[in-house]
Amino acid sequence: MIVKASQRSGAKQLGLHLLKTEENEHVEIHEVSGFMSDDLMGAMKEAHALSLGTKCKQYLFSVSLNPPSTESVRPEVFEHACNMIEERLGLTGQPRMIVFHEKEGRRHAHAVWSRIDTETMTAKSLPFFKQKLNGIAKELYLENGWSMPDGFRDPKLRDPRNFTLDEWQQAKRAQLDPRELKATVQDCWNRSDNGAAFAKALEERGLFLAQGDRRGHVAMTIDGEVFALSRLIGKKGKEVTAKLGDPQSVRSVADTARYIGETIAPRLSRYISEAKRVASNAMKPLNEQRQNMKGQHQQERKLLSDKQQQRHLTEQQARSARVRTGAKGVWDILTGRYFKVRKQNEMEAHFSLQRDRAQRHDLVSTQLKERQALQSQIVAQRERSARQLLGLYRDASQYRRVMREGHFERESRDQSRSSAPRGPELGR
Known part of the structure; x- marks a missing residue:
């Protein structure tokens, strides 16, 4: 305790x-x-x-x-x-x-x-x-x-x-499967006739066409991951340039990062508002159930208390009736009967008190189990909502930095990548 x-x-x-x-x-x-x-x-x-x-x-x-x-x-x-x-x-x-x-x-x-x-x-x-x-x-x-x-x-x-909320470990974002990424980019390549169509097809799938540091075409994810396009589609650089045009005609990696931040950040604000609304709606039925349970439990306890009070009065009257008054009472004292009756009444009163306490404890224990079962649902819903909101707030903060600085912070992403299993490297 x-x-x-x-x-x-x-x-x-x-x-x-x-x-x-x-x-x-x-x-x-x-x-x-x-x-x-x-x-x-x-x-x-x-x-x-x-x-x-x-x-x-x-x-x-x-x-x-x-x-x-x-x-x-x-x-x-x-x-x-x-x-x-x-x-x-x-x-x-x-x-x-x-x-x-x-x-x-x-x-x-x-x-x-x-x-x-x-x-x-x-x-x-x-x-x-x-x-x-x-x-x-x-x-x-x-x-x-x-x-x-x-x-x-x-x-x-x-x-x-x-721990406090600040100490609570934030949920890690799931890593992108390189095999799925490669298949997606190849599909966009096969369905596109030129650079503009290819860039549009990539953006529809959350990817962006950019100019890499070595003046080649690269594909960039919304998380700032940069991959060499020629390795993704299995083509030589000359073939990629022939279809997509001069790499200098598209945004650089830094400009693309800034563009992603300007595009995604406003949407994340709407996502946060939507997540809060969904969380509030999800808690409404649980809160209503909690209030109904509270009223029901209070009513059950009052009913038991009233019954015990009425029974106590009835038993107290029965015990009082055993004590005779007047000449009979004096005779009971002289013969010792009065003391036996008093001891019996005291024992019955003690056992009655213990019985009433046990009944109330059983009722309270049953109600606590019901309330704990509901509380587990409430806690689970709160944790789900908290994880979602924490992830959205983290993403929004990251993209705001992108808008200010023009690049993504790589340190936290590199740490998470090193701790999570990844598929074969695709190169950059």
Whole structure:
């Protein structure tokens, strides 16, 4: 269980954040203890009012408890973690609040303690609390048999899936198959009668006719790859010149690169807008399904809560009816029957509480599995859209440089070419 904490002030802001339903699909106030008030915001106001009698500015200790996303964690595990924190950090007996949040199929908890000791009117000192919490987190992983993250075993080990967007590796563009390129150029050659027709046929297939560095004809791809035309079609330079004309009559490689940039860049801007629109449309049904699922889950939990509340009242009345009053009650005390009935009622009340907790945990676990299945679809769609947009943004940036500089950057392309399998070299 990942445990993060901070000493802070701003009770009202923290309370509003914990109750925020815009970011969290489900918010459950699990415990408010040690305060006069029994609601979260009232307890936050008490903590702030109490701090005014001291010089303490950071009068709250806020902790977030994040178990593995694949585990179904009972409320008792969160309570046990909070008790460990209290014991290790010297917060035993301090007022606390526990709130459960559910978001994107994951359940985590927030615990908040008041640091102010009402007897001494001083703040509880929390030295080295980050190191202590790190030790507690490791113990929780071991106690519950959860797979411990690599970062706990060795801080140098990090999951690259947790990198930021800038650190995320961009999708590499697929390499052009030289055999397909050669067949395409030969087809354009056979179907063309002159240089103008040949150049037009090449552009229809994303290729461009240009003058090479050695004053020969070359074919250029939109990525800046330059290939000797005579090698592609298997003809001598004189035969190529005879059909296409003087190589100096066509653009140079630099001018062709600039022309490609001026032609392709505006189209890429439209492609980016189209990709965003497609991504938004693809997410709409998933978002609608998420909202419908949220409402359905809330309704199911309310129905269970109402049934449990009604059953609790019925069972409480039955237990109360066992306790006789008046002369019979005095007789029960004298004979010891009253104490047996009280013990029976206490045991039944305890088991009823455990039963209700188990029922709610089963319902929440089932709903989390449904939500996680939907979240996997949402994540997959987001990743597909992100890969597409990243590729388009990369291409647009490259072509803007082409328009400014008149040539393509070759370094990144050469690196990708060296790491990817290629067909036979065609020459330039």
